[in-house]
Amino acid sequence: MIDSHCSPVVESNQTYVGGGSSIVWFSTQLGFSNSPWRVRNVRWNLDHVEILVGGPEAAEFQLTITPVGAKKSAFITTRHLALAHSGKSLPQEIPAVLKDAFEKNLGPLDFNGLLQLLDTDPDKQPLQPPSVASPLGQGQPTGQLDTWGVGDSWADFVAAGEVARARLDSVEPTKLFRFIQHGESECAQVLPKGPGPIVEMVDYPWEDRIRGRGELPYSNLRSGLPTEDEPLITTDLTETDVVAGNPKKLTDILEHAIAKGDSDKRTILFSNTCVPVVVGEDVESVVRRYSEKSPVPLLFLTVTPRSMLNIFNDLLVVRRKQAESAAGAPPKDTINLIGYPESRAVNELIEMLSLFGIKLNIRFIPDILEELIDMLPNAALNVVLPNSMWDNLYEQLLQESKIPHIKPTAPWGIAGTLAWIRQILEALGHGEPDLSVWNNYLAQFQAQWDEASARCQGQRLGFALRGRDIHVLTDPSNTWGVSLIAQLEEAGFGLDILLLLKDANDAKNRAGQVNAMFTYPQRHVFKGFMTMEMLRQRLADSTAKAFYSVHTFDWRLTEAGKNRFSVQHFELGVPGAIRTMNRLADLCNTTLYQEYRRFFARTEGGNLVHQGWRYR
Template identity: 25%
Template sequence: MQKIVIFGKGGIGKSTVTVNLAVTYAQKGLRVLVVGCDPKHDTTVALTGGRLIATVVAAAGFRDGRVEISDVVVRGRLGIDCVEAGGPEPGVGCAGRGISRMAEILEAKRVIDPSRYDVVLFDVLGDVVCGGFAAPLRQGFAEKVVIVTSEESMSLYAANNICRAVRTYLSNGISLLGLVANLRGGADEDAEVVRRFAALAGTRVLADLTRNARLFREAERRSMTVCELFPASVAARRFRALAEQLILLDPAQASVPAPLSDEEFFELSRVDFTAARGAFSSAAAVASPAPAPTPIQAVSAWAAPRVEENEIDLRAEADDPVLDVRSGAGQWGDRERWRLFFADREFERNRESGVRFSGPILWLQHGDIECRYSTPSFDEGLVSFLNLPCVPAYGELVRAKGSGDYGSTNLCEADVIGGGLEALDAALRGAEERGGEMIVINATCVPLLIGDDWRMLMERAKKRSKLEFLYNSPASGQPLNMAKALFDRLRRDPAFSSVAPAARSVNLLGFPPGKGTEELRSLLTAAGVEVNLALLPFFDYEAARHFRRGGLQVLYPAAERRDLYASLLEGEPSRAISPPAPYGLEGTRRWLRVVCEAAGADAGRADAAFEDARRDAAVDWEDARARAAGRRLAFV
């Protein structure tokens, strides 16, 4: 079985070459399949009487992978079978993935098989805009590659890029047989331009197909081929000679293409490729050496517990390299090894996912549902790789614990090819019907790659709904600081600003929930300090309405949250301190004294509260010591 791929720049005549070759082979009694790999899906119209056939991506079972071959393989004239990949509407989706998926379906259904066909011809858009258009090369369908080009520079530039693609996939058993010169002008000097380029690129010209505009227009008008309508014409004879040549050529004997660099191509094209390679050289740009990274210094030791030493200027410290830590790399030993271990770049995009929100919010993920489960998040200080609950179907919303309602568009492969806007629109309308005050769209990589115009849908939704819409897309460099967005929303409420700070009242920011934080609350209460609220890693929207009742902000010294602290507290009239974390007995005692002094409480009362708690804990400690006596403990 002969498997031949015809590449070429859009509009260069590759479809014309493909169908005339198909007719030539069919007239010789060979069984022929033509596979159109152009989103316009018009390769085979000259074989079907001008009728556009049903495409693979539009087939009824395409979404769930149950395409019936009888629905997409159409018998044309002379017994030639025709398949068209098709593609999305212009401007949306990913046509390249549609071509790849079609190739996978044809392979799974064993359509391209010697028992069915003698010759299979692929007509592929050859601008090589993405890997999808190289699917016949990537997936081993091609054996022989032919590039259709003209003498024009942009057509030859596309041919040069296709030569690169062929080199990339040589290991798949493909060979570039050569170029077909479909000349616009027909002059001998035009043909020589193509020949000189072919020689420089390490290939050859297989045929010159000077266009007879009258013959080709008449064939196009009647939805037929030149080989059928004008079999005695020069063009038909050249098609027949090319068809025979392609059958006889041994791909093992074909030379490996040596495509030009972009710089070489444009320099040589200015002299019609008359110069030798290397005749032109451009001075390489000398890149300025990158500045050496600023080493992260060790955090200074704890100083004497005076209140003024714990006051912080969050804006000034935002650029402090000590505080600009984004992951767990700040451990003992080699920092770079820790960076590799903690996958810094991956976690950096999601470092604010550790904040959990509750309130009148609808969360809508625009992407494939697997992305939600595989994206690492930080749950109560620990890395979490499982994000539940499961969302049953796209557009539906479920109640997520502590986070309002949650839904997903759950994009599948059909949405990647055809665009995900329909799924997003359906999910947005479902979310609007659910109610609430705010809808947050979290976009993943998929809608970014397929070019979904989410802004258009959001603007439409804003016009028909009173809800507020926010967009978050860390993958595209458009991350949303959700805590700041909610806080700014609260600030716009006059009732928020009317709350006066209470005496000896504090807010705890960034303290992880659990027994330790509850003990700190108890100690502060016993020392005469009120804990107004704890904010972060949980953000309770309703509780945050009373934020300004706390006249002192006590920050947990988590370096990865410094930027978040700064964004929340910018413009707030209250003071903020960040003493070292209360680890151990002495660390807790110092922390308690600093907070109490800063809040205006009596330091002696703080010491008394601590001693009372220590005595109570000592009983449990001694009991634990007695039970652990004589045992060995190993940490792994």
């Protein structure tokens, strides 16, 4: 037994999230090694340890370990420890398994001894309190240089820094703000909003460029306003401007924005991009000077996501609290969908909910409008999409709110959608969903589901990830609510997981974290790489037909003969899952890159080996 008289290993105000070794250790110690139930997540602080366990059909329950006597609801106790659970009743077979394993394996420990064991987890991460938490979730970046300015960027397939940089574009604030951008033309090439199509550098998860393909002309998928409204005006710094300086471009655009006027009196957001920062242009003091002349608020933003956090505070906190205070009792069984965008899949979910007597009040975020704020209190429940990119918005919206809220795992496929309905009904005070209603709903899609699923059986997809990027597999809030592993497993895919590793111990821990998410581990393969050369060889040798990458032009994949997929290929709900399966099956059956891979071969520096094409 560990010496329990050692000093506590956890600070009084600190919570830790466990890595792969903690997940594997608890799976073993609690008796889940040869069970369909698996530990998904572990976190702890000075007072208790929380363990999230997942199982068949997206079922979940949470266990809590505390010092004995600290929790009255404990159902298993040893001399020093107490085990309790929260949520619905435990599955019938679980209590007996837990009792035997808990008493045998954890009985010799006291609580501080347990904390000391957890402290040896090399991948544990401190979880910051909400008041200072990163708005981007565990493992997410704090700026664009986290994508382009690190030594292992050659192994980056998620572009988290670039996605974070553009996070303000994931919401729809154009009726609240006007935008000024100061930078050079390439900044506009990665901007996802505008009046017409532009070059795409990455697949932003909030866009419908792939999901909406075939539904509308590509240009109609944009959410920009008419050009005469000028929701965005921008400078275009040239090489000469960078070398010699050109402060007049900055003052000219500020003069124009202020002089143009705006009948809606929208706040002006000024975005200072990378180039002015790198060359050392004193932009902020100029903007501050012009803000005194502006008839509307003029706010200064930088390229860092944190600078964009509190621009909605007056609306989401002050105005929302006023609306809640003035509101009466909400209609029964009426919900707000928070974080669920206007889309075909979400509209299908709303229609499905109506079959169970659940009515929609409004959708809020990414649409952020004053009139929607006033309508929020007309619902009995807020249903929030897990999305770390919007956590700060959620925190402001839910702060001291009178409206109860839940944040269930997003509705993926058949199992995930049924679990989502269950949690909403339970939060509204109802029992289990009427399975006859569910079965009738499902029956209309069964033939399409079976056909799409058959196309996916035996096919393989792949992920190549750095250690800090595995959150895209372990935490759906980092992939726009999409449970990538769960949805791909339900479809029937096998997965090749390639991990950038530091050493053998790192390999075990990283693989353990991902393996804990699998329901069908026998389908999947883990392999490591430590250099760019090893990565290229692993990709070439893999039997997966497509790999996950948000980089639109990814020669690492094309030279290996692989197609590319991203979150943009996925949709929520049952019919959305059918479309997802067909998209991914189409990728697996598209052999262009495989057949012509010799023409896509690259040198070590990334140049094409074949510098020209010969046409016959």
